[in-house]
Amino acid sequence: MPTSTNGAADRLWLHFSRIAESGDDRLVTMERGEGAYVYDTQGRRYLDGLSGLFTVQVGHGRRELADAAAAQAGTLAYFPLWAYAHSPAVALADRLVELAPDGLDRVFFTTGGSEAVESAWKIARSYFLLKGEPERYKVIARNLAYHGTTLGALAITGLPGLKEPFAPMLNGATRHAVNTHQEHSLAAADDIERIILEEGPDTVAAVFLEPVQNAGGAFVPPEGYFARVREICDRHGVLLVSDEVICAFGRLGDWFGASRLGFRPDLLTFAKGVTSGYSPLGGVLVGDHIVEPFKEATASFLHGITFGGHPVSCAVALANIDLMEREDLPGRVREHEGALRAALDTLADLPLVRDVRGMGYFYGIELAADGAQLSPTQREWLVRQFLGRRLLQEGLHCRADDRGDPVIMVAPTLICGPAEFEEMRAILRTVLEQAWKELPAA
Numbered sequence: 001m002p003t004s005t006n007g008a009a010d011r012l013w014l015h016f017s018r019i020a021e022s023g024d025d026r027l028v029t030m031e032r033g034e035g036a037y038v039y040d041t042q043g044r045r046y047l048d049g050l051s052g053l054f055t056v057q058v059g060h061g062r063r064e065l066a067d068a069a070a071a072q073a074g075t076l077a078y079f080p081l082w083a084y085a086h087s088p089a090v091a092l093a094d095r096l097v098e099l100a101p102d103g104l105d106r107v108f109f110t111t112g113g114s115e116a117v118e119s120a121w122k123i124a125r126s127y128f129l130l131k132g133e134p135e136r137y138k139v140i141a142r143n144l145a146y147h148g149t150t151l152g153a154l155a156i157t158g159l160p161g162l163k164e165p166f167a168p169m170l171n172g173a174t175r176h177a178v179n180t181h182q183e184h185s186l187a188a189a190d191d192i193e194r195i196i197l198e199e200g201p202d203t204v205a206a207v208f209l210e211p212v213q214n215a216g217g218a219f220v221p222p223e224g225y226f227a228r229v230r231e232i233c234d235r236h237g238v239l240l241v242s243d244e245v246i247c248a249f250g251r252l253g254d255w256f257g258a259s260r261l262g263f264r265p266d267l268l269t270f271a272k273g274v275t276s277g278y279s280p281l282g283g284v285l286v287g288d289h290i291v292e293p294f295k296e297a298t299a300s301f302l303h304g305i306t307f308g309g310h311p312v313s314c315a316v317a318l319a320n321i322d323l324m325e326r327e328d329l330p331g332r333v334r335e336h337e338g339a340l341r342a343a344l345d346t347l348a349d350l351p352l353v354r355d356v357r358g359m360g361y362f363y364g365i366e367l368a369a370d371g372a373q374l375s376p377t378q379r380e381w382l383v384r385q386f387l388g389r390r391l392l393q394e395g396l397h398c399r400a401d402d403r404g405d406p407v408i409m410v411a412p413t414l415i416c417g418p419a420e421f422e423e424m425r426a427i428l429r430t431v432l433e434q435a436w437k438e439l440p441a442a
């Protein structure tokens with residue numbers, strides 16, 4: 001059997017990547033992690049400034065999470081949640097409901113975020129069918145917002161570039177309102193109402209919003225935004241879904257983003273940080289009022305996933321939550337978020353930096369050419385050719401992203417503090433200074 005020629009990914013198909021660039025010997029292959037750092041197969045060390053992919057809240061190499069996985073695999077490695085329960089899922093559901101915003105009293109488990117988003121949409125749709133409102137199936141989300149890549153989640157995603165190739169497979173049941181960067185005022189909430197009215201309120205099932213929107217670069221909503229959205233949803237009988245695949249489990253300095261921002265969703269999707277990535281898991285926290293019609297004798301939710309709520313993942317999530325509680329990682333984020341912001345703000349004098357925004361351990365650094373928009377050639381060079389590679393060469397993993405305006409996303413593990421922020425700041429400055437010198441003409 002032929003094997004990969006140079007230790008690179010000749011056989012492995014990387015996600016969201018160009019095959020032309022992934023099979024060469026410049027590809028970095030990670031091998032192990034320890035604390036805030038990961039190490040590649042050459043033994044080079046990188047500060048993980050993105051928590052893998054907004055996931056590794058407790059840092060790398062935490063033995064007790066690996067031990068929890070091994071213990072569960074040795075006790076009951078697998079059983080489905082189809083008509084049976086298993087102990088770790090029962091315990092984790094209890095634990096999540098205790099931590100969640102009031103009123104979210106039941107958990108439907110999946111294996112990841114896209115499935116959580118699709119499950120939430122299907123729960124909303126099924127809820128309205130049971131309530132005798134069969135016309136309500138549409139979803140409203142926001143421009144640029146990323147809610148996943150499977151077809152249902154992709155329909156909710158507001159990134160035309162990701163959707164266009166698959167447009168015939170998406171069914172036109174979703175609309176997108178302005179995000180809080182396009183319109184940083186309560187008018188952004190009113191745009192959701194405008195769309196509800198255009199579509200006909202009794203056709204809209206749900207609004208999907210991240211507490212702080214990732215794609216586009218950590219859009220923090222203006223004061224009062226979610227209160228206004230809540231009011232609008234209540235007025236029109238539309239469900240509010242908080243997509244917290246990124247924003248939960250301490251990322252914004254609380255267990256859930258809705259708790260930190262003080263709003264009350266009807267459903268809440270989570271994934272990533274629930275296990276700190278030590279095993280895949282996602283799910284939907286569902287309001288008791290939404291579950292109510294499913295309690296009728298013959299009602300059932302026609303949806304399930306073989307590995308949803310996998311016992312090993314649930315055991316890992318319980319150990320992860322124990323660890324986060326013991327080390328008070330959400331509290332640590334609140335304590336140090338100002339220092340992270342201050343470190344990143346020092347980059348604002350660079351000609352390539354237009355804005356620094358975010359909260360908790362979740363920031364976007366928006367890039368521009370001395371205040372002017374980067375040309376397509378400059379974006380391609382900066383985001384796709386230069387930044388990712390140079391940042392890694394300097395020992396920092398974070399993410400250059402141009403799904404909206406070009407940004408560098410920074411989301412360190414929650415164990416990081418001022419020393420790691422300083423290391424990030426120094427590398428970002430070096431690399432952005434060099435990028436400015438080498439930036440191609442517009």
Ligand SMILES: Cc1ncc(COP(=O)(O)O)c(C=O)c1O
Nearest residue numbers: 112113114146147148243245246
């Ligand atoms: C807000 C949000 N929703 C959904 C998803 C999809 O999650 P997954 O990649 O686990 O399917 C993501 C992934 O980054 C996300 O950020």
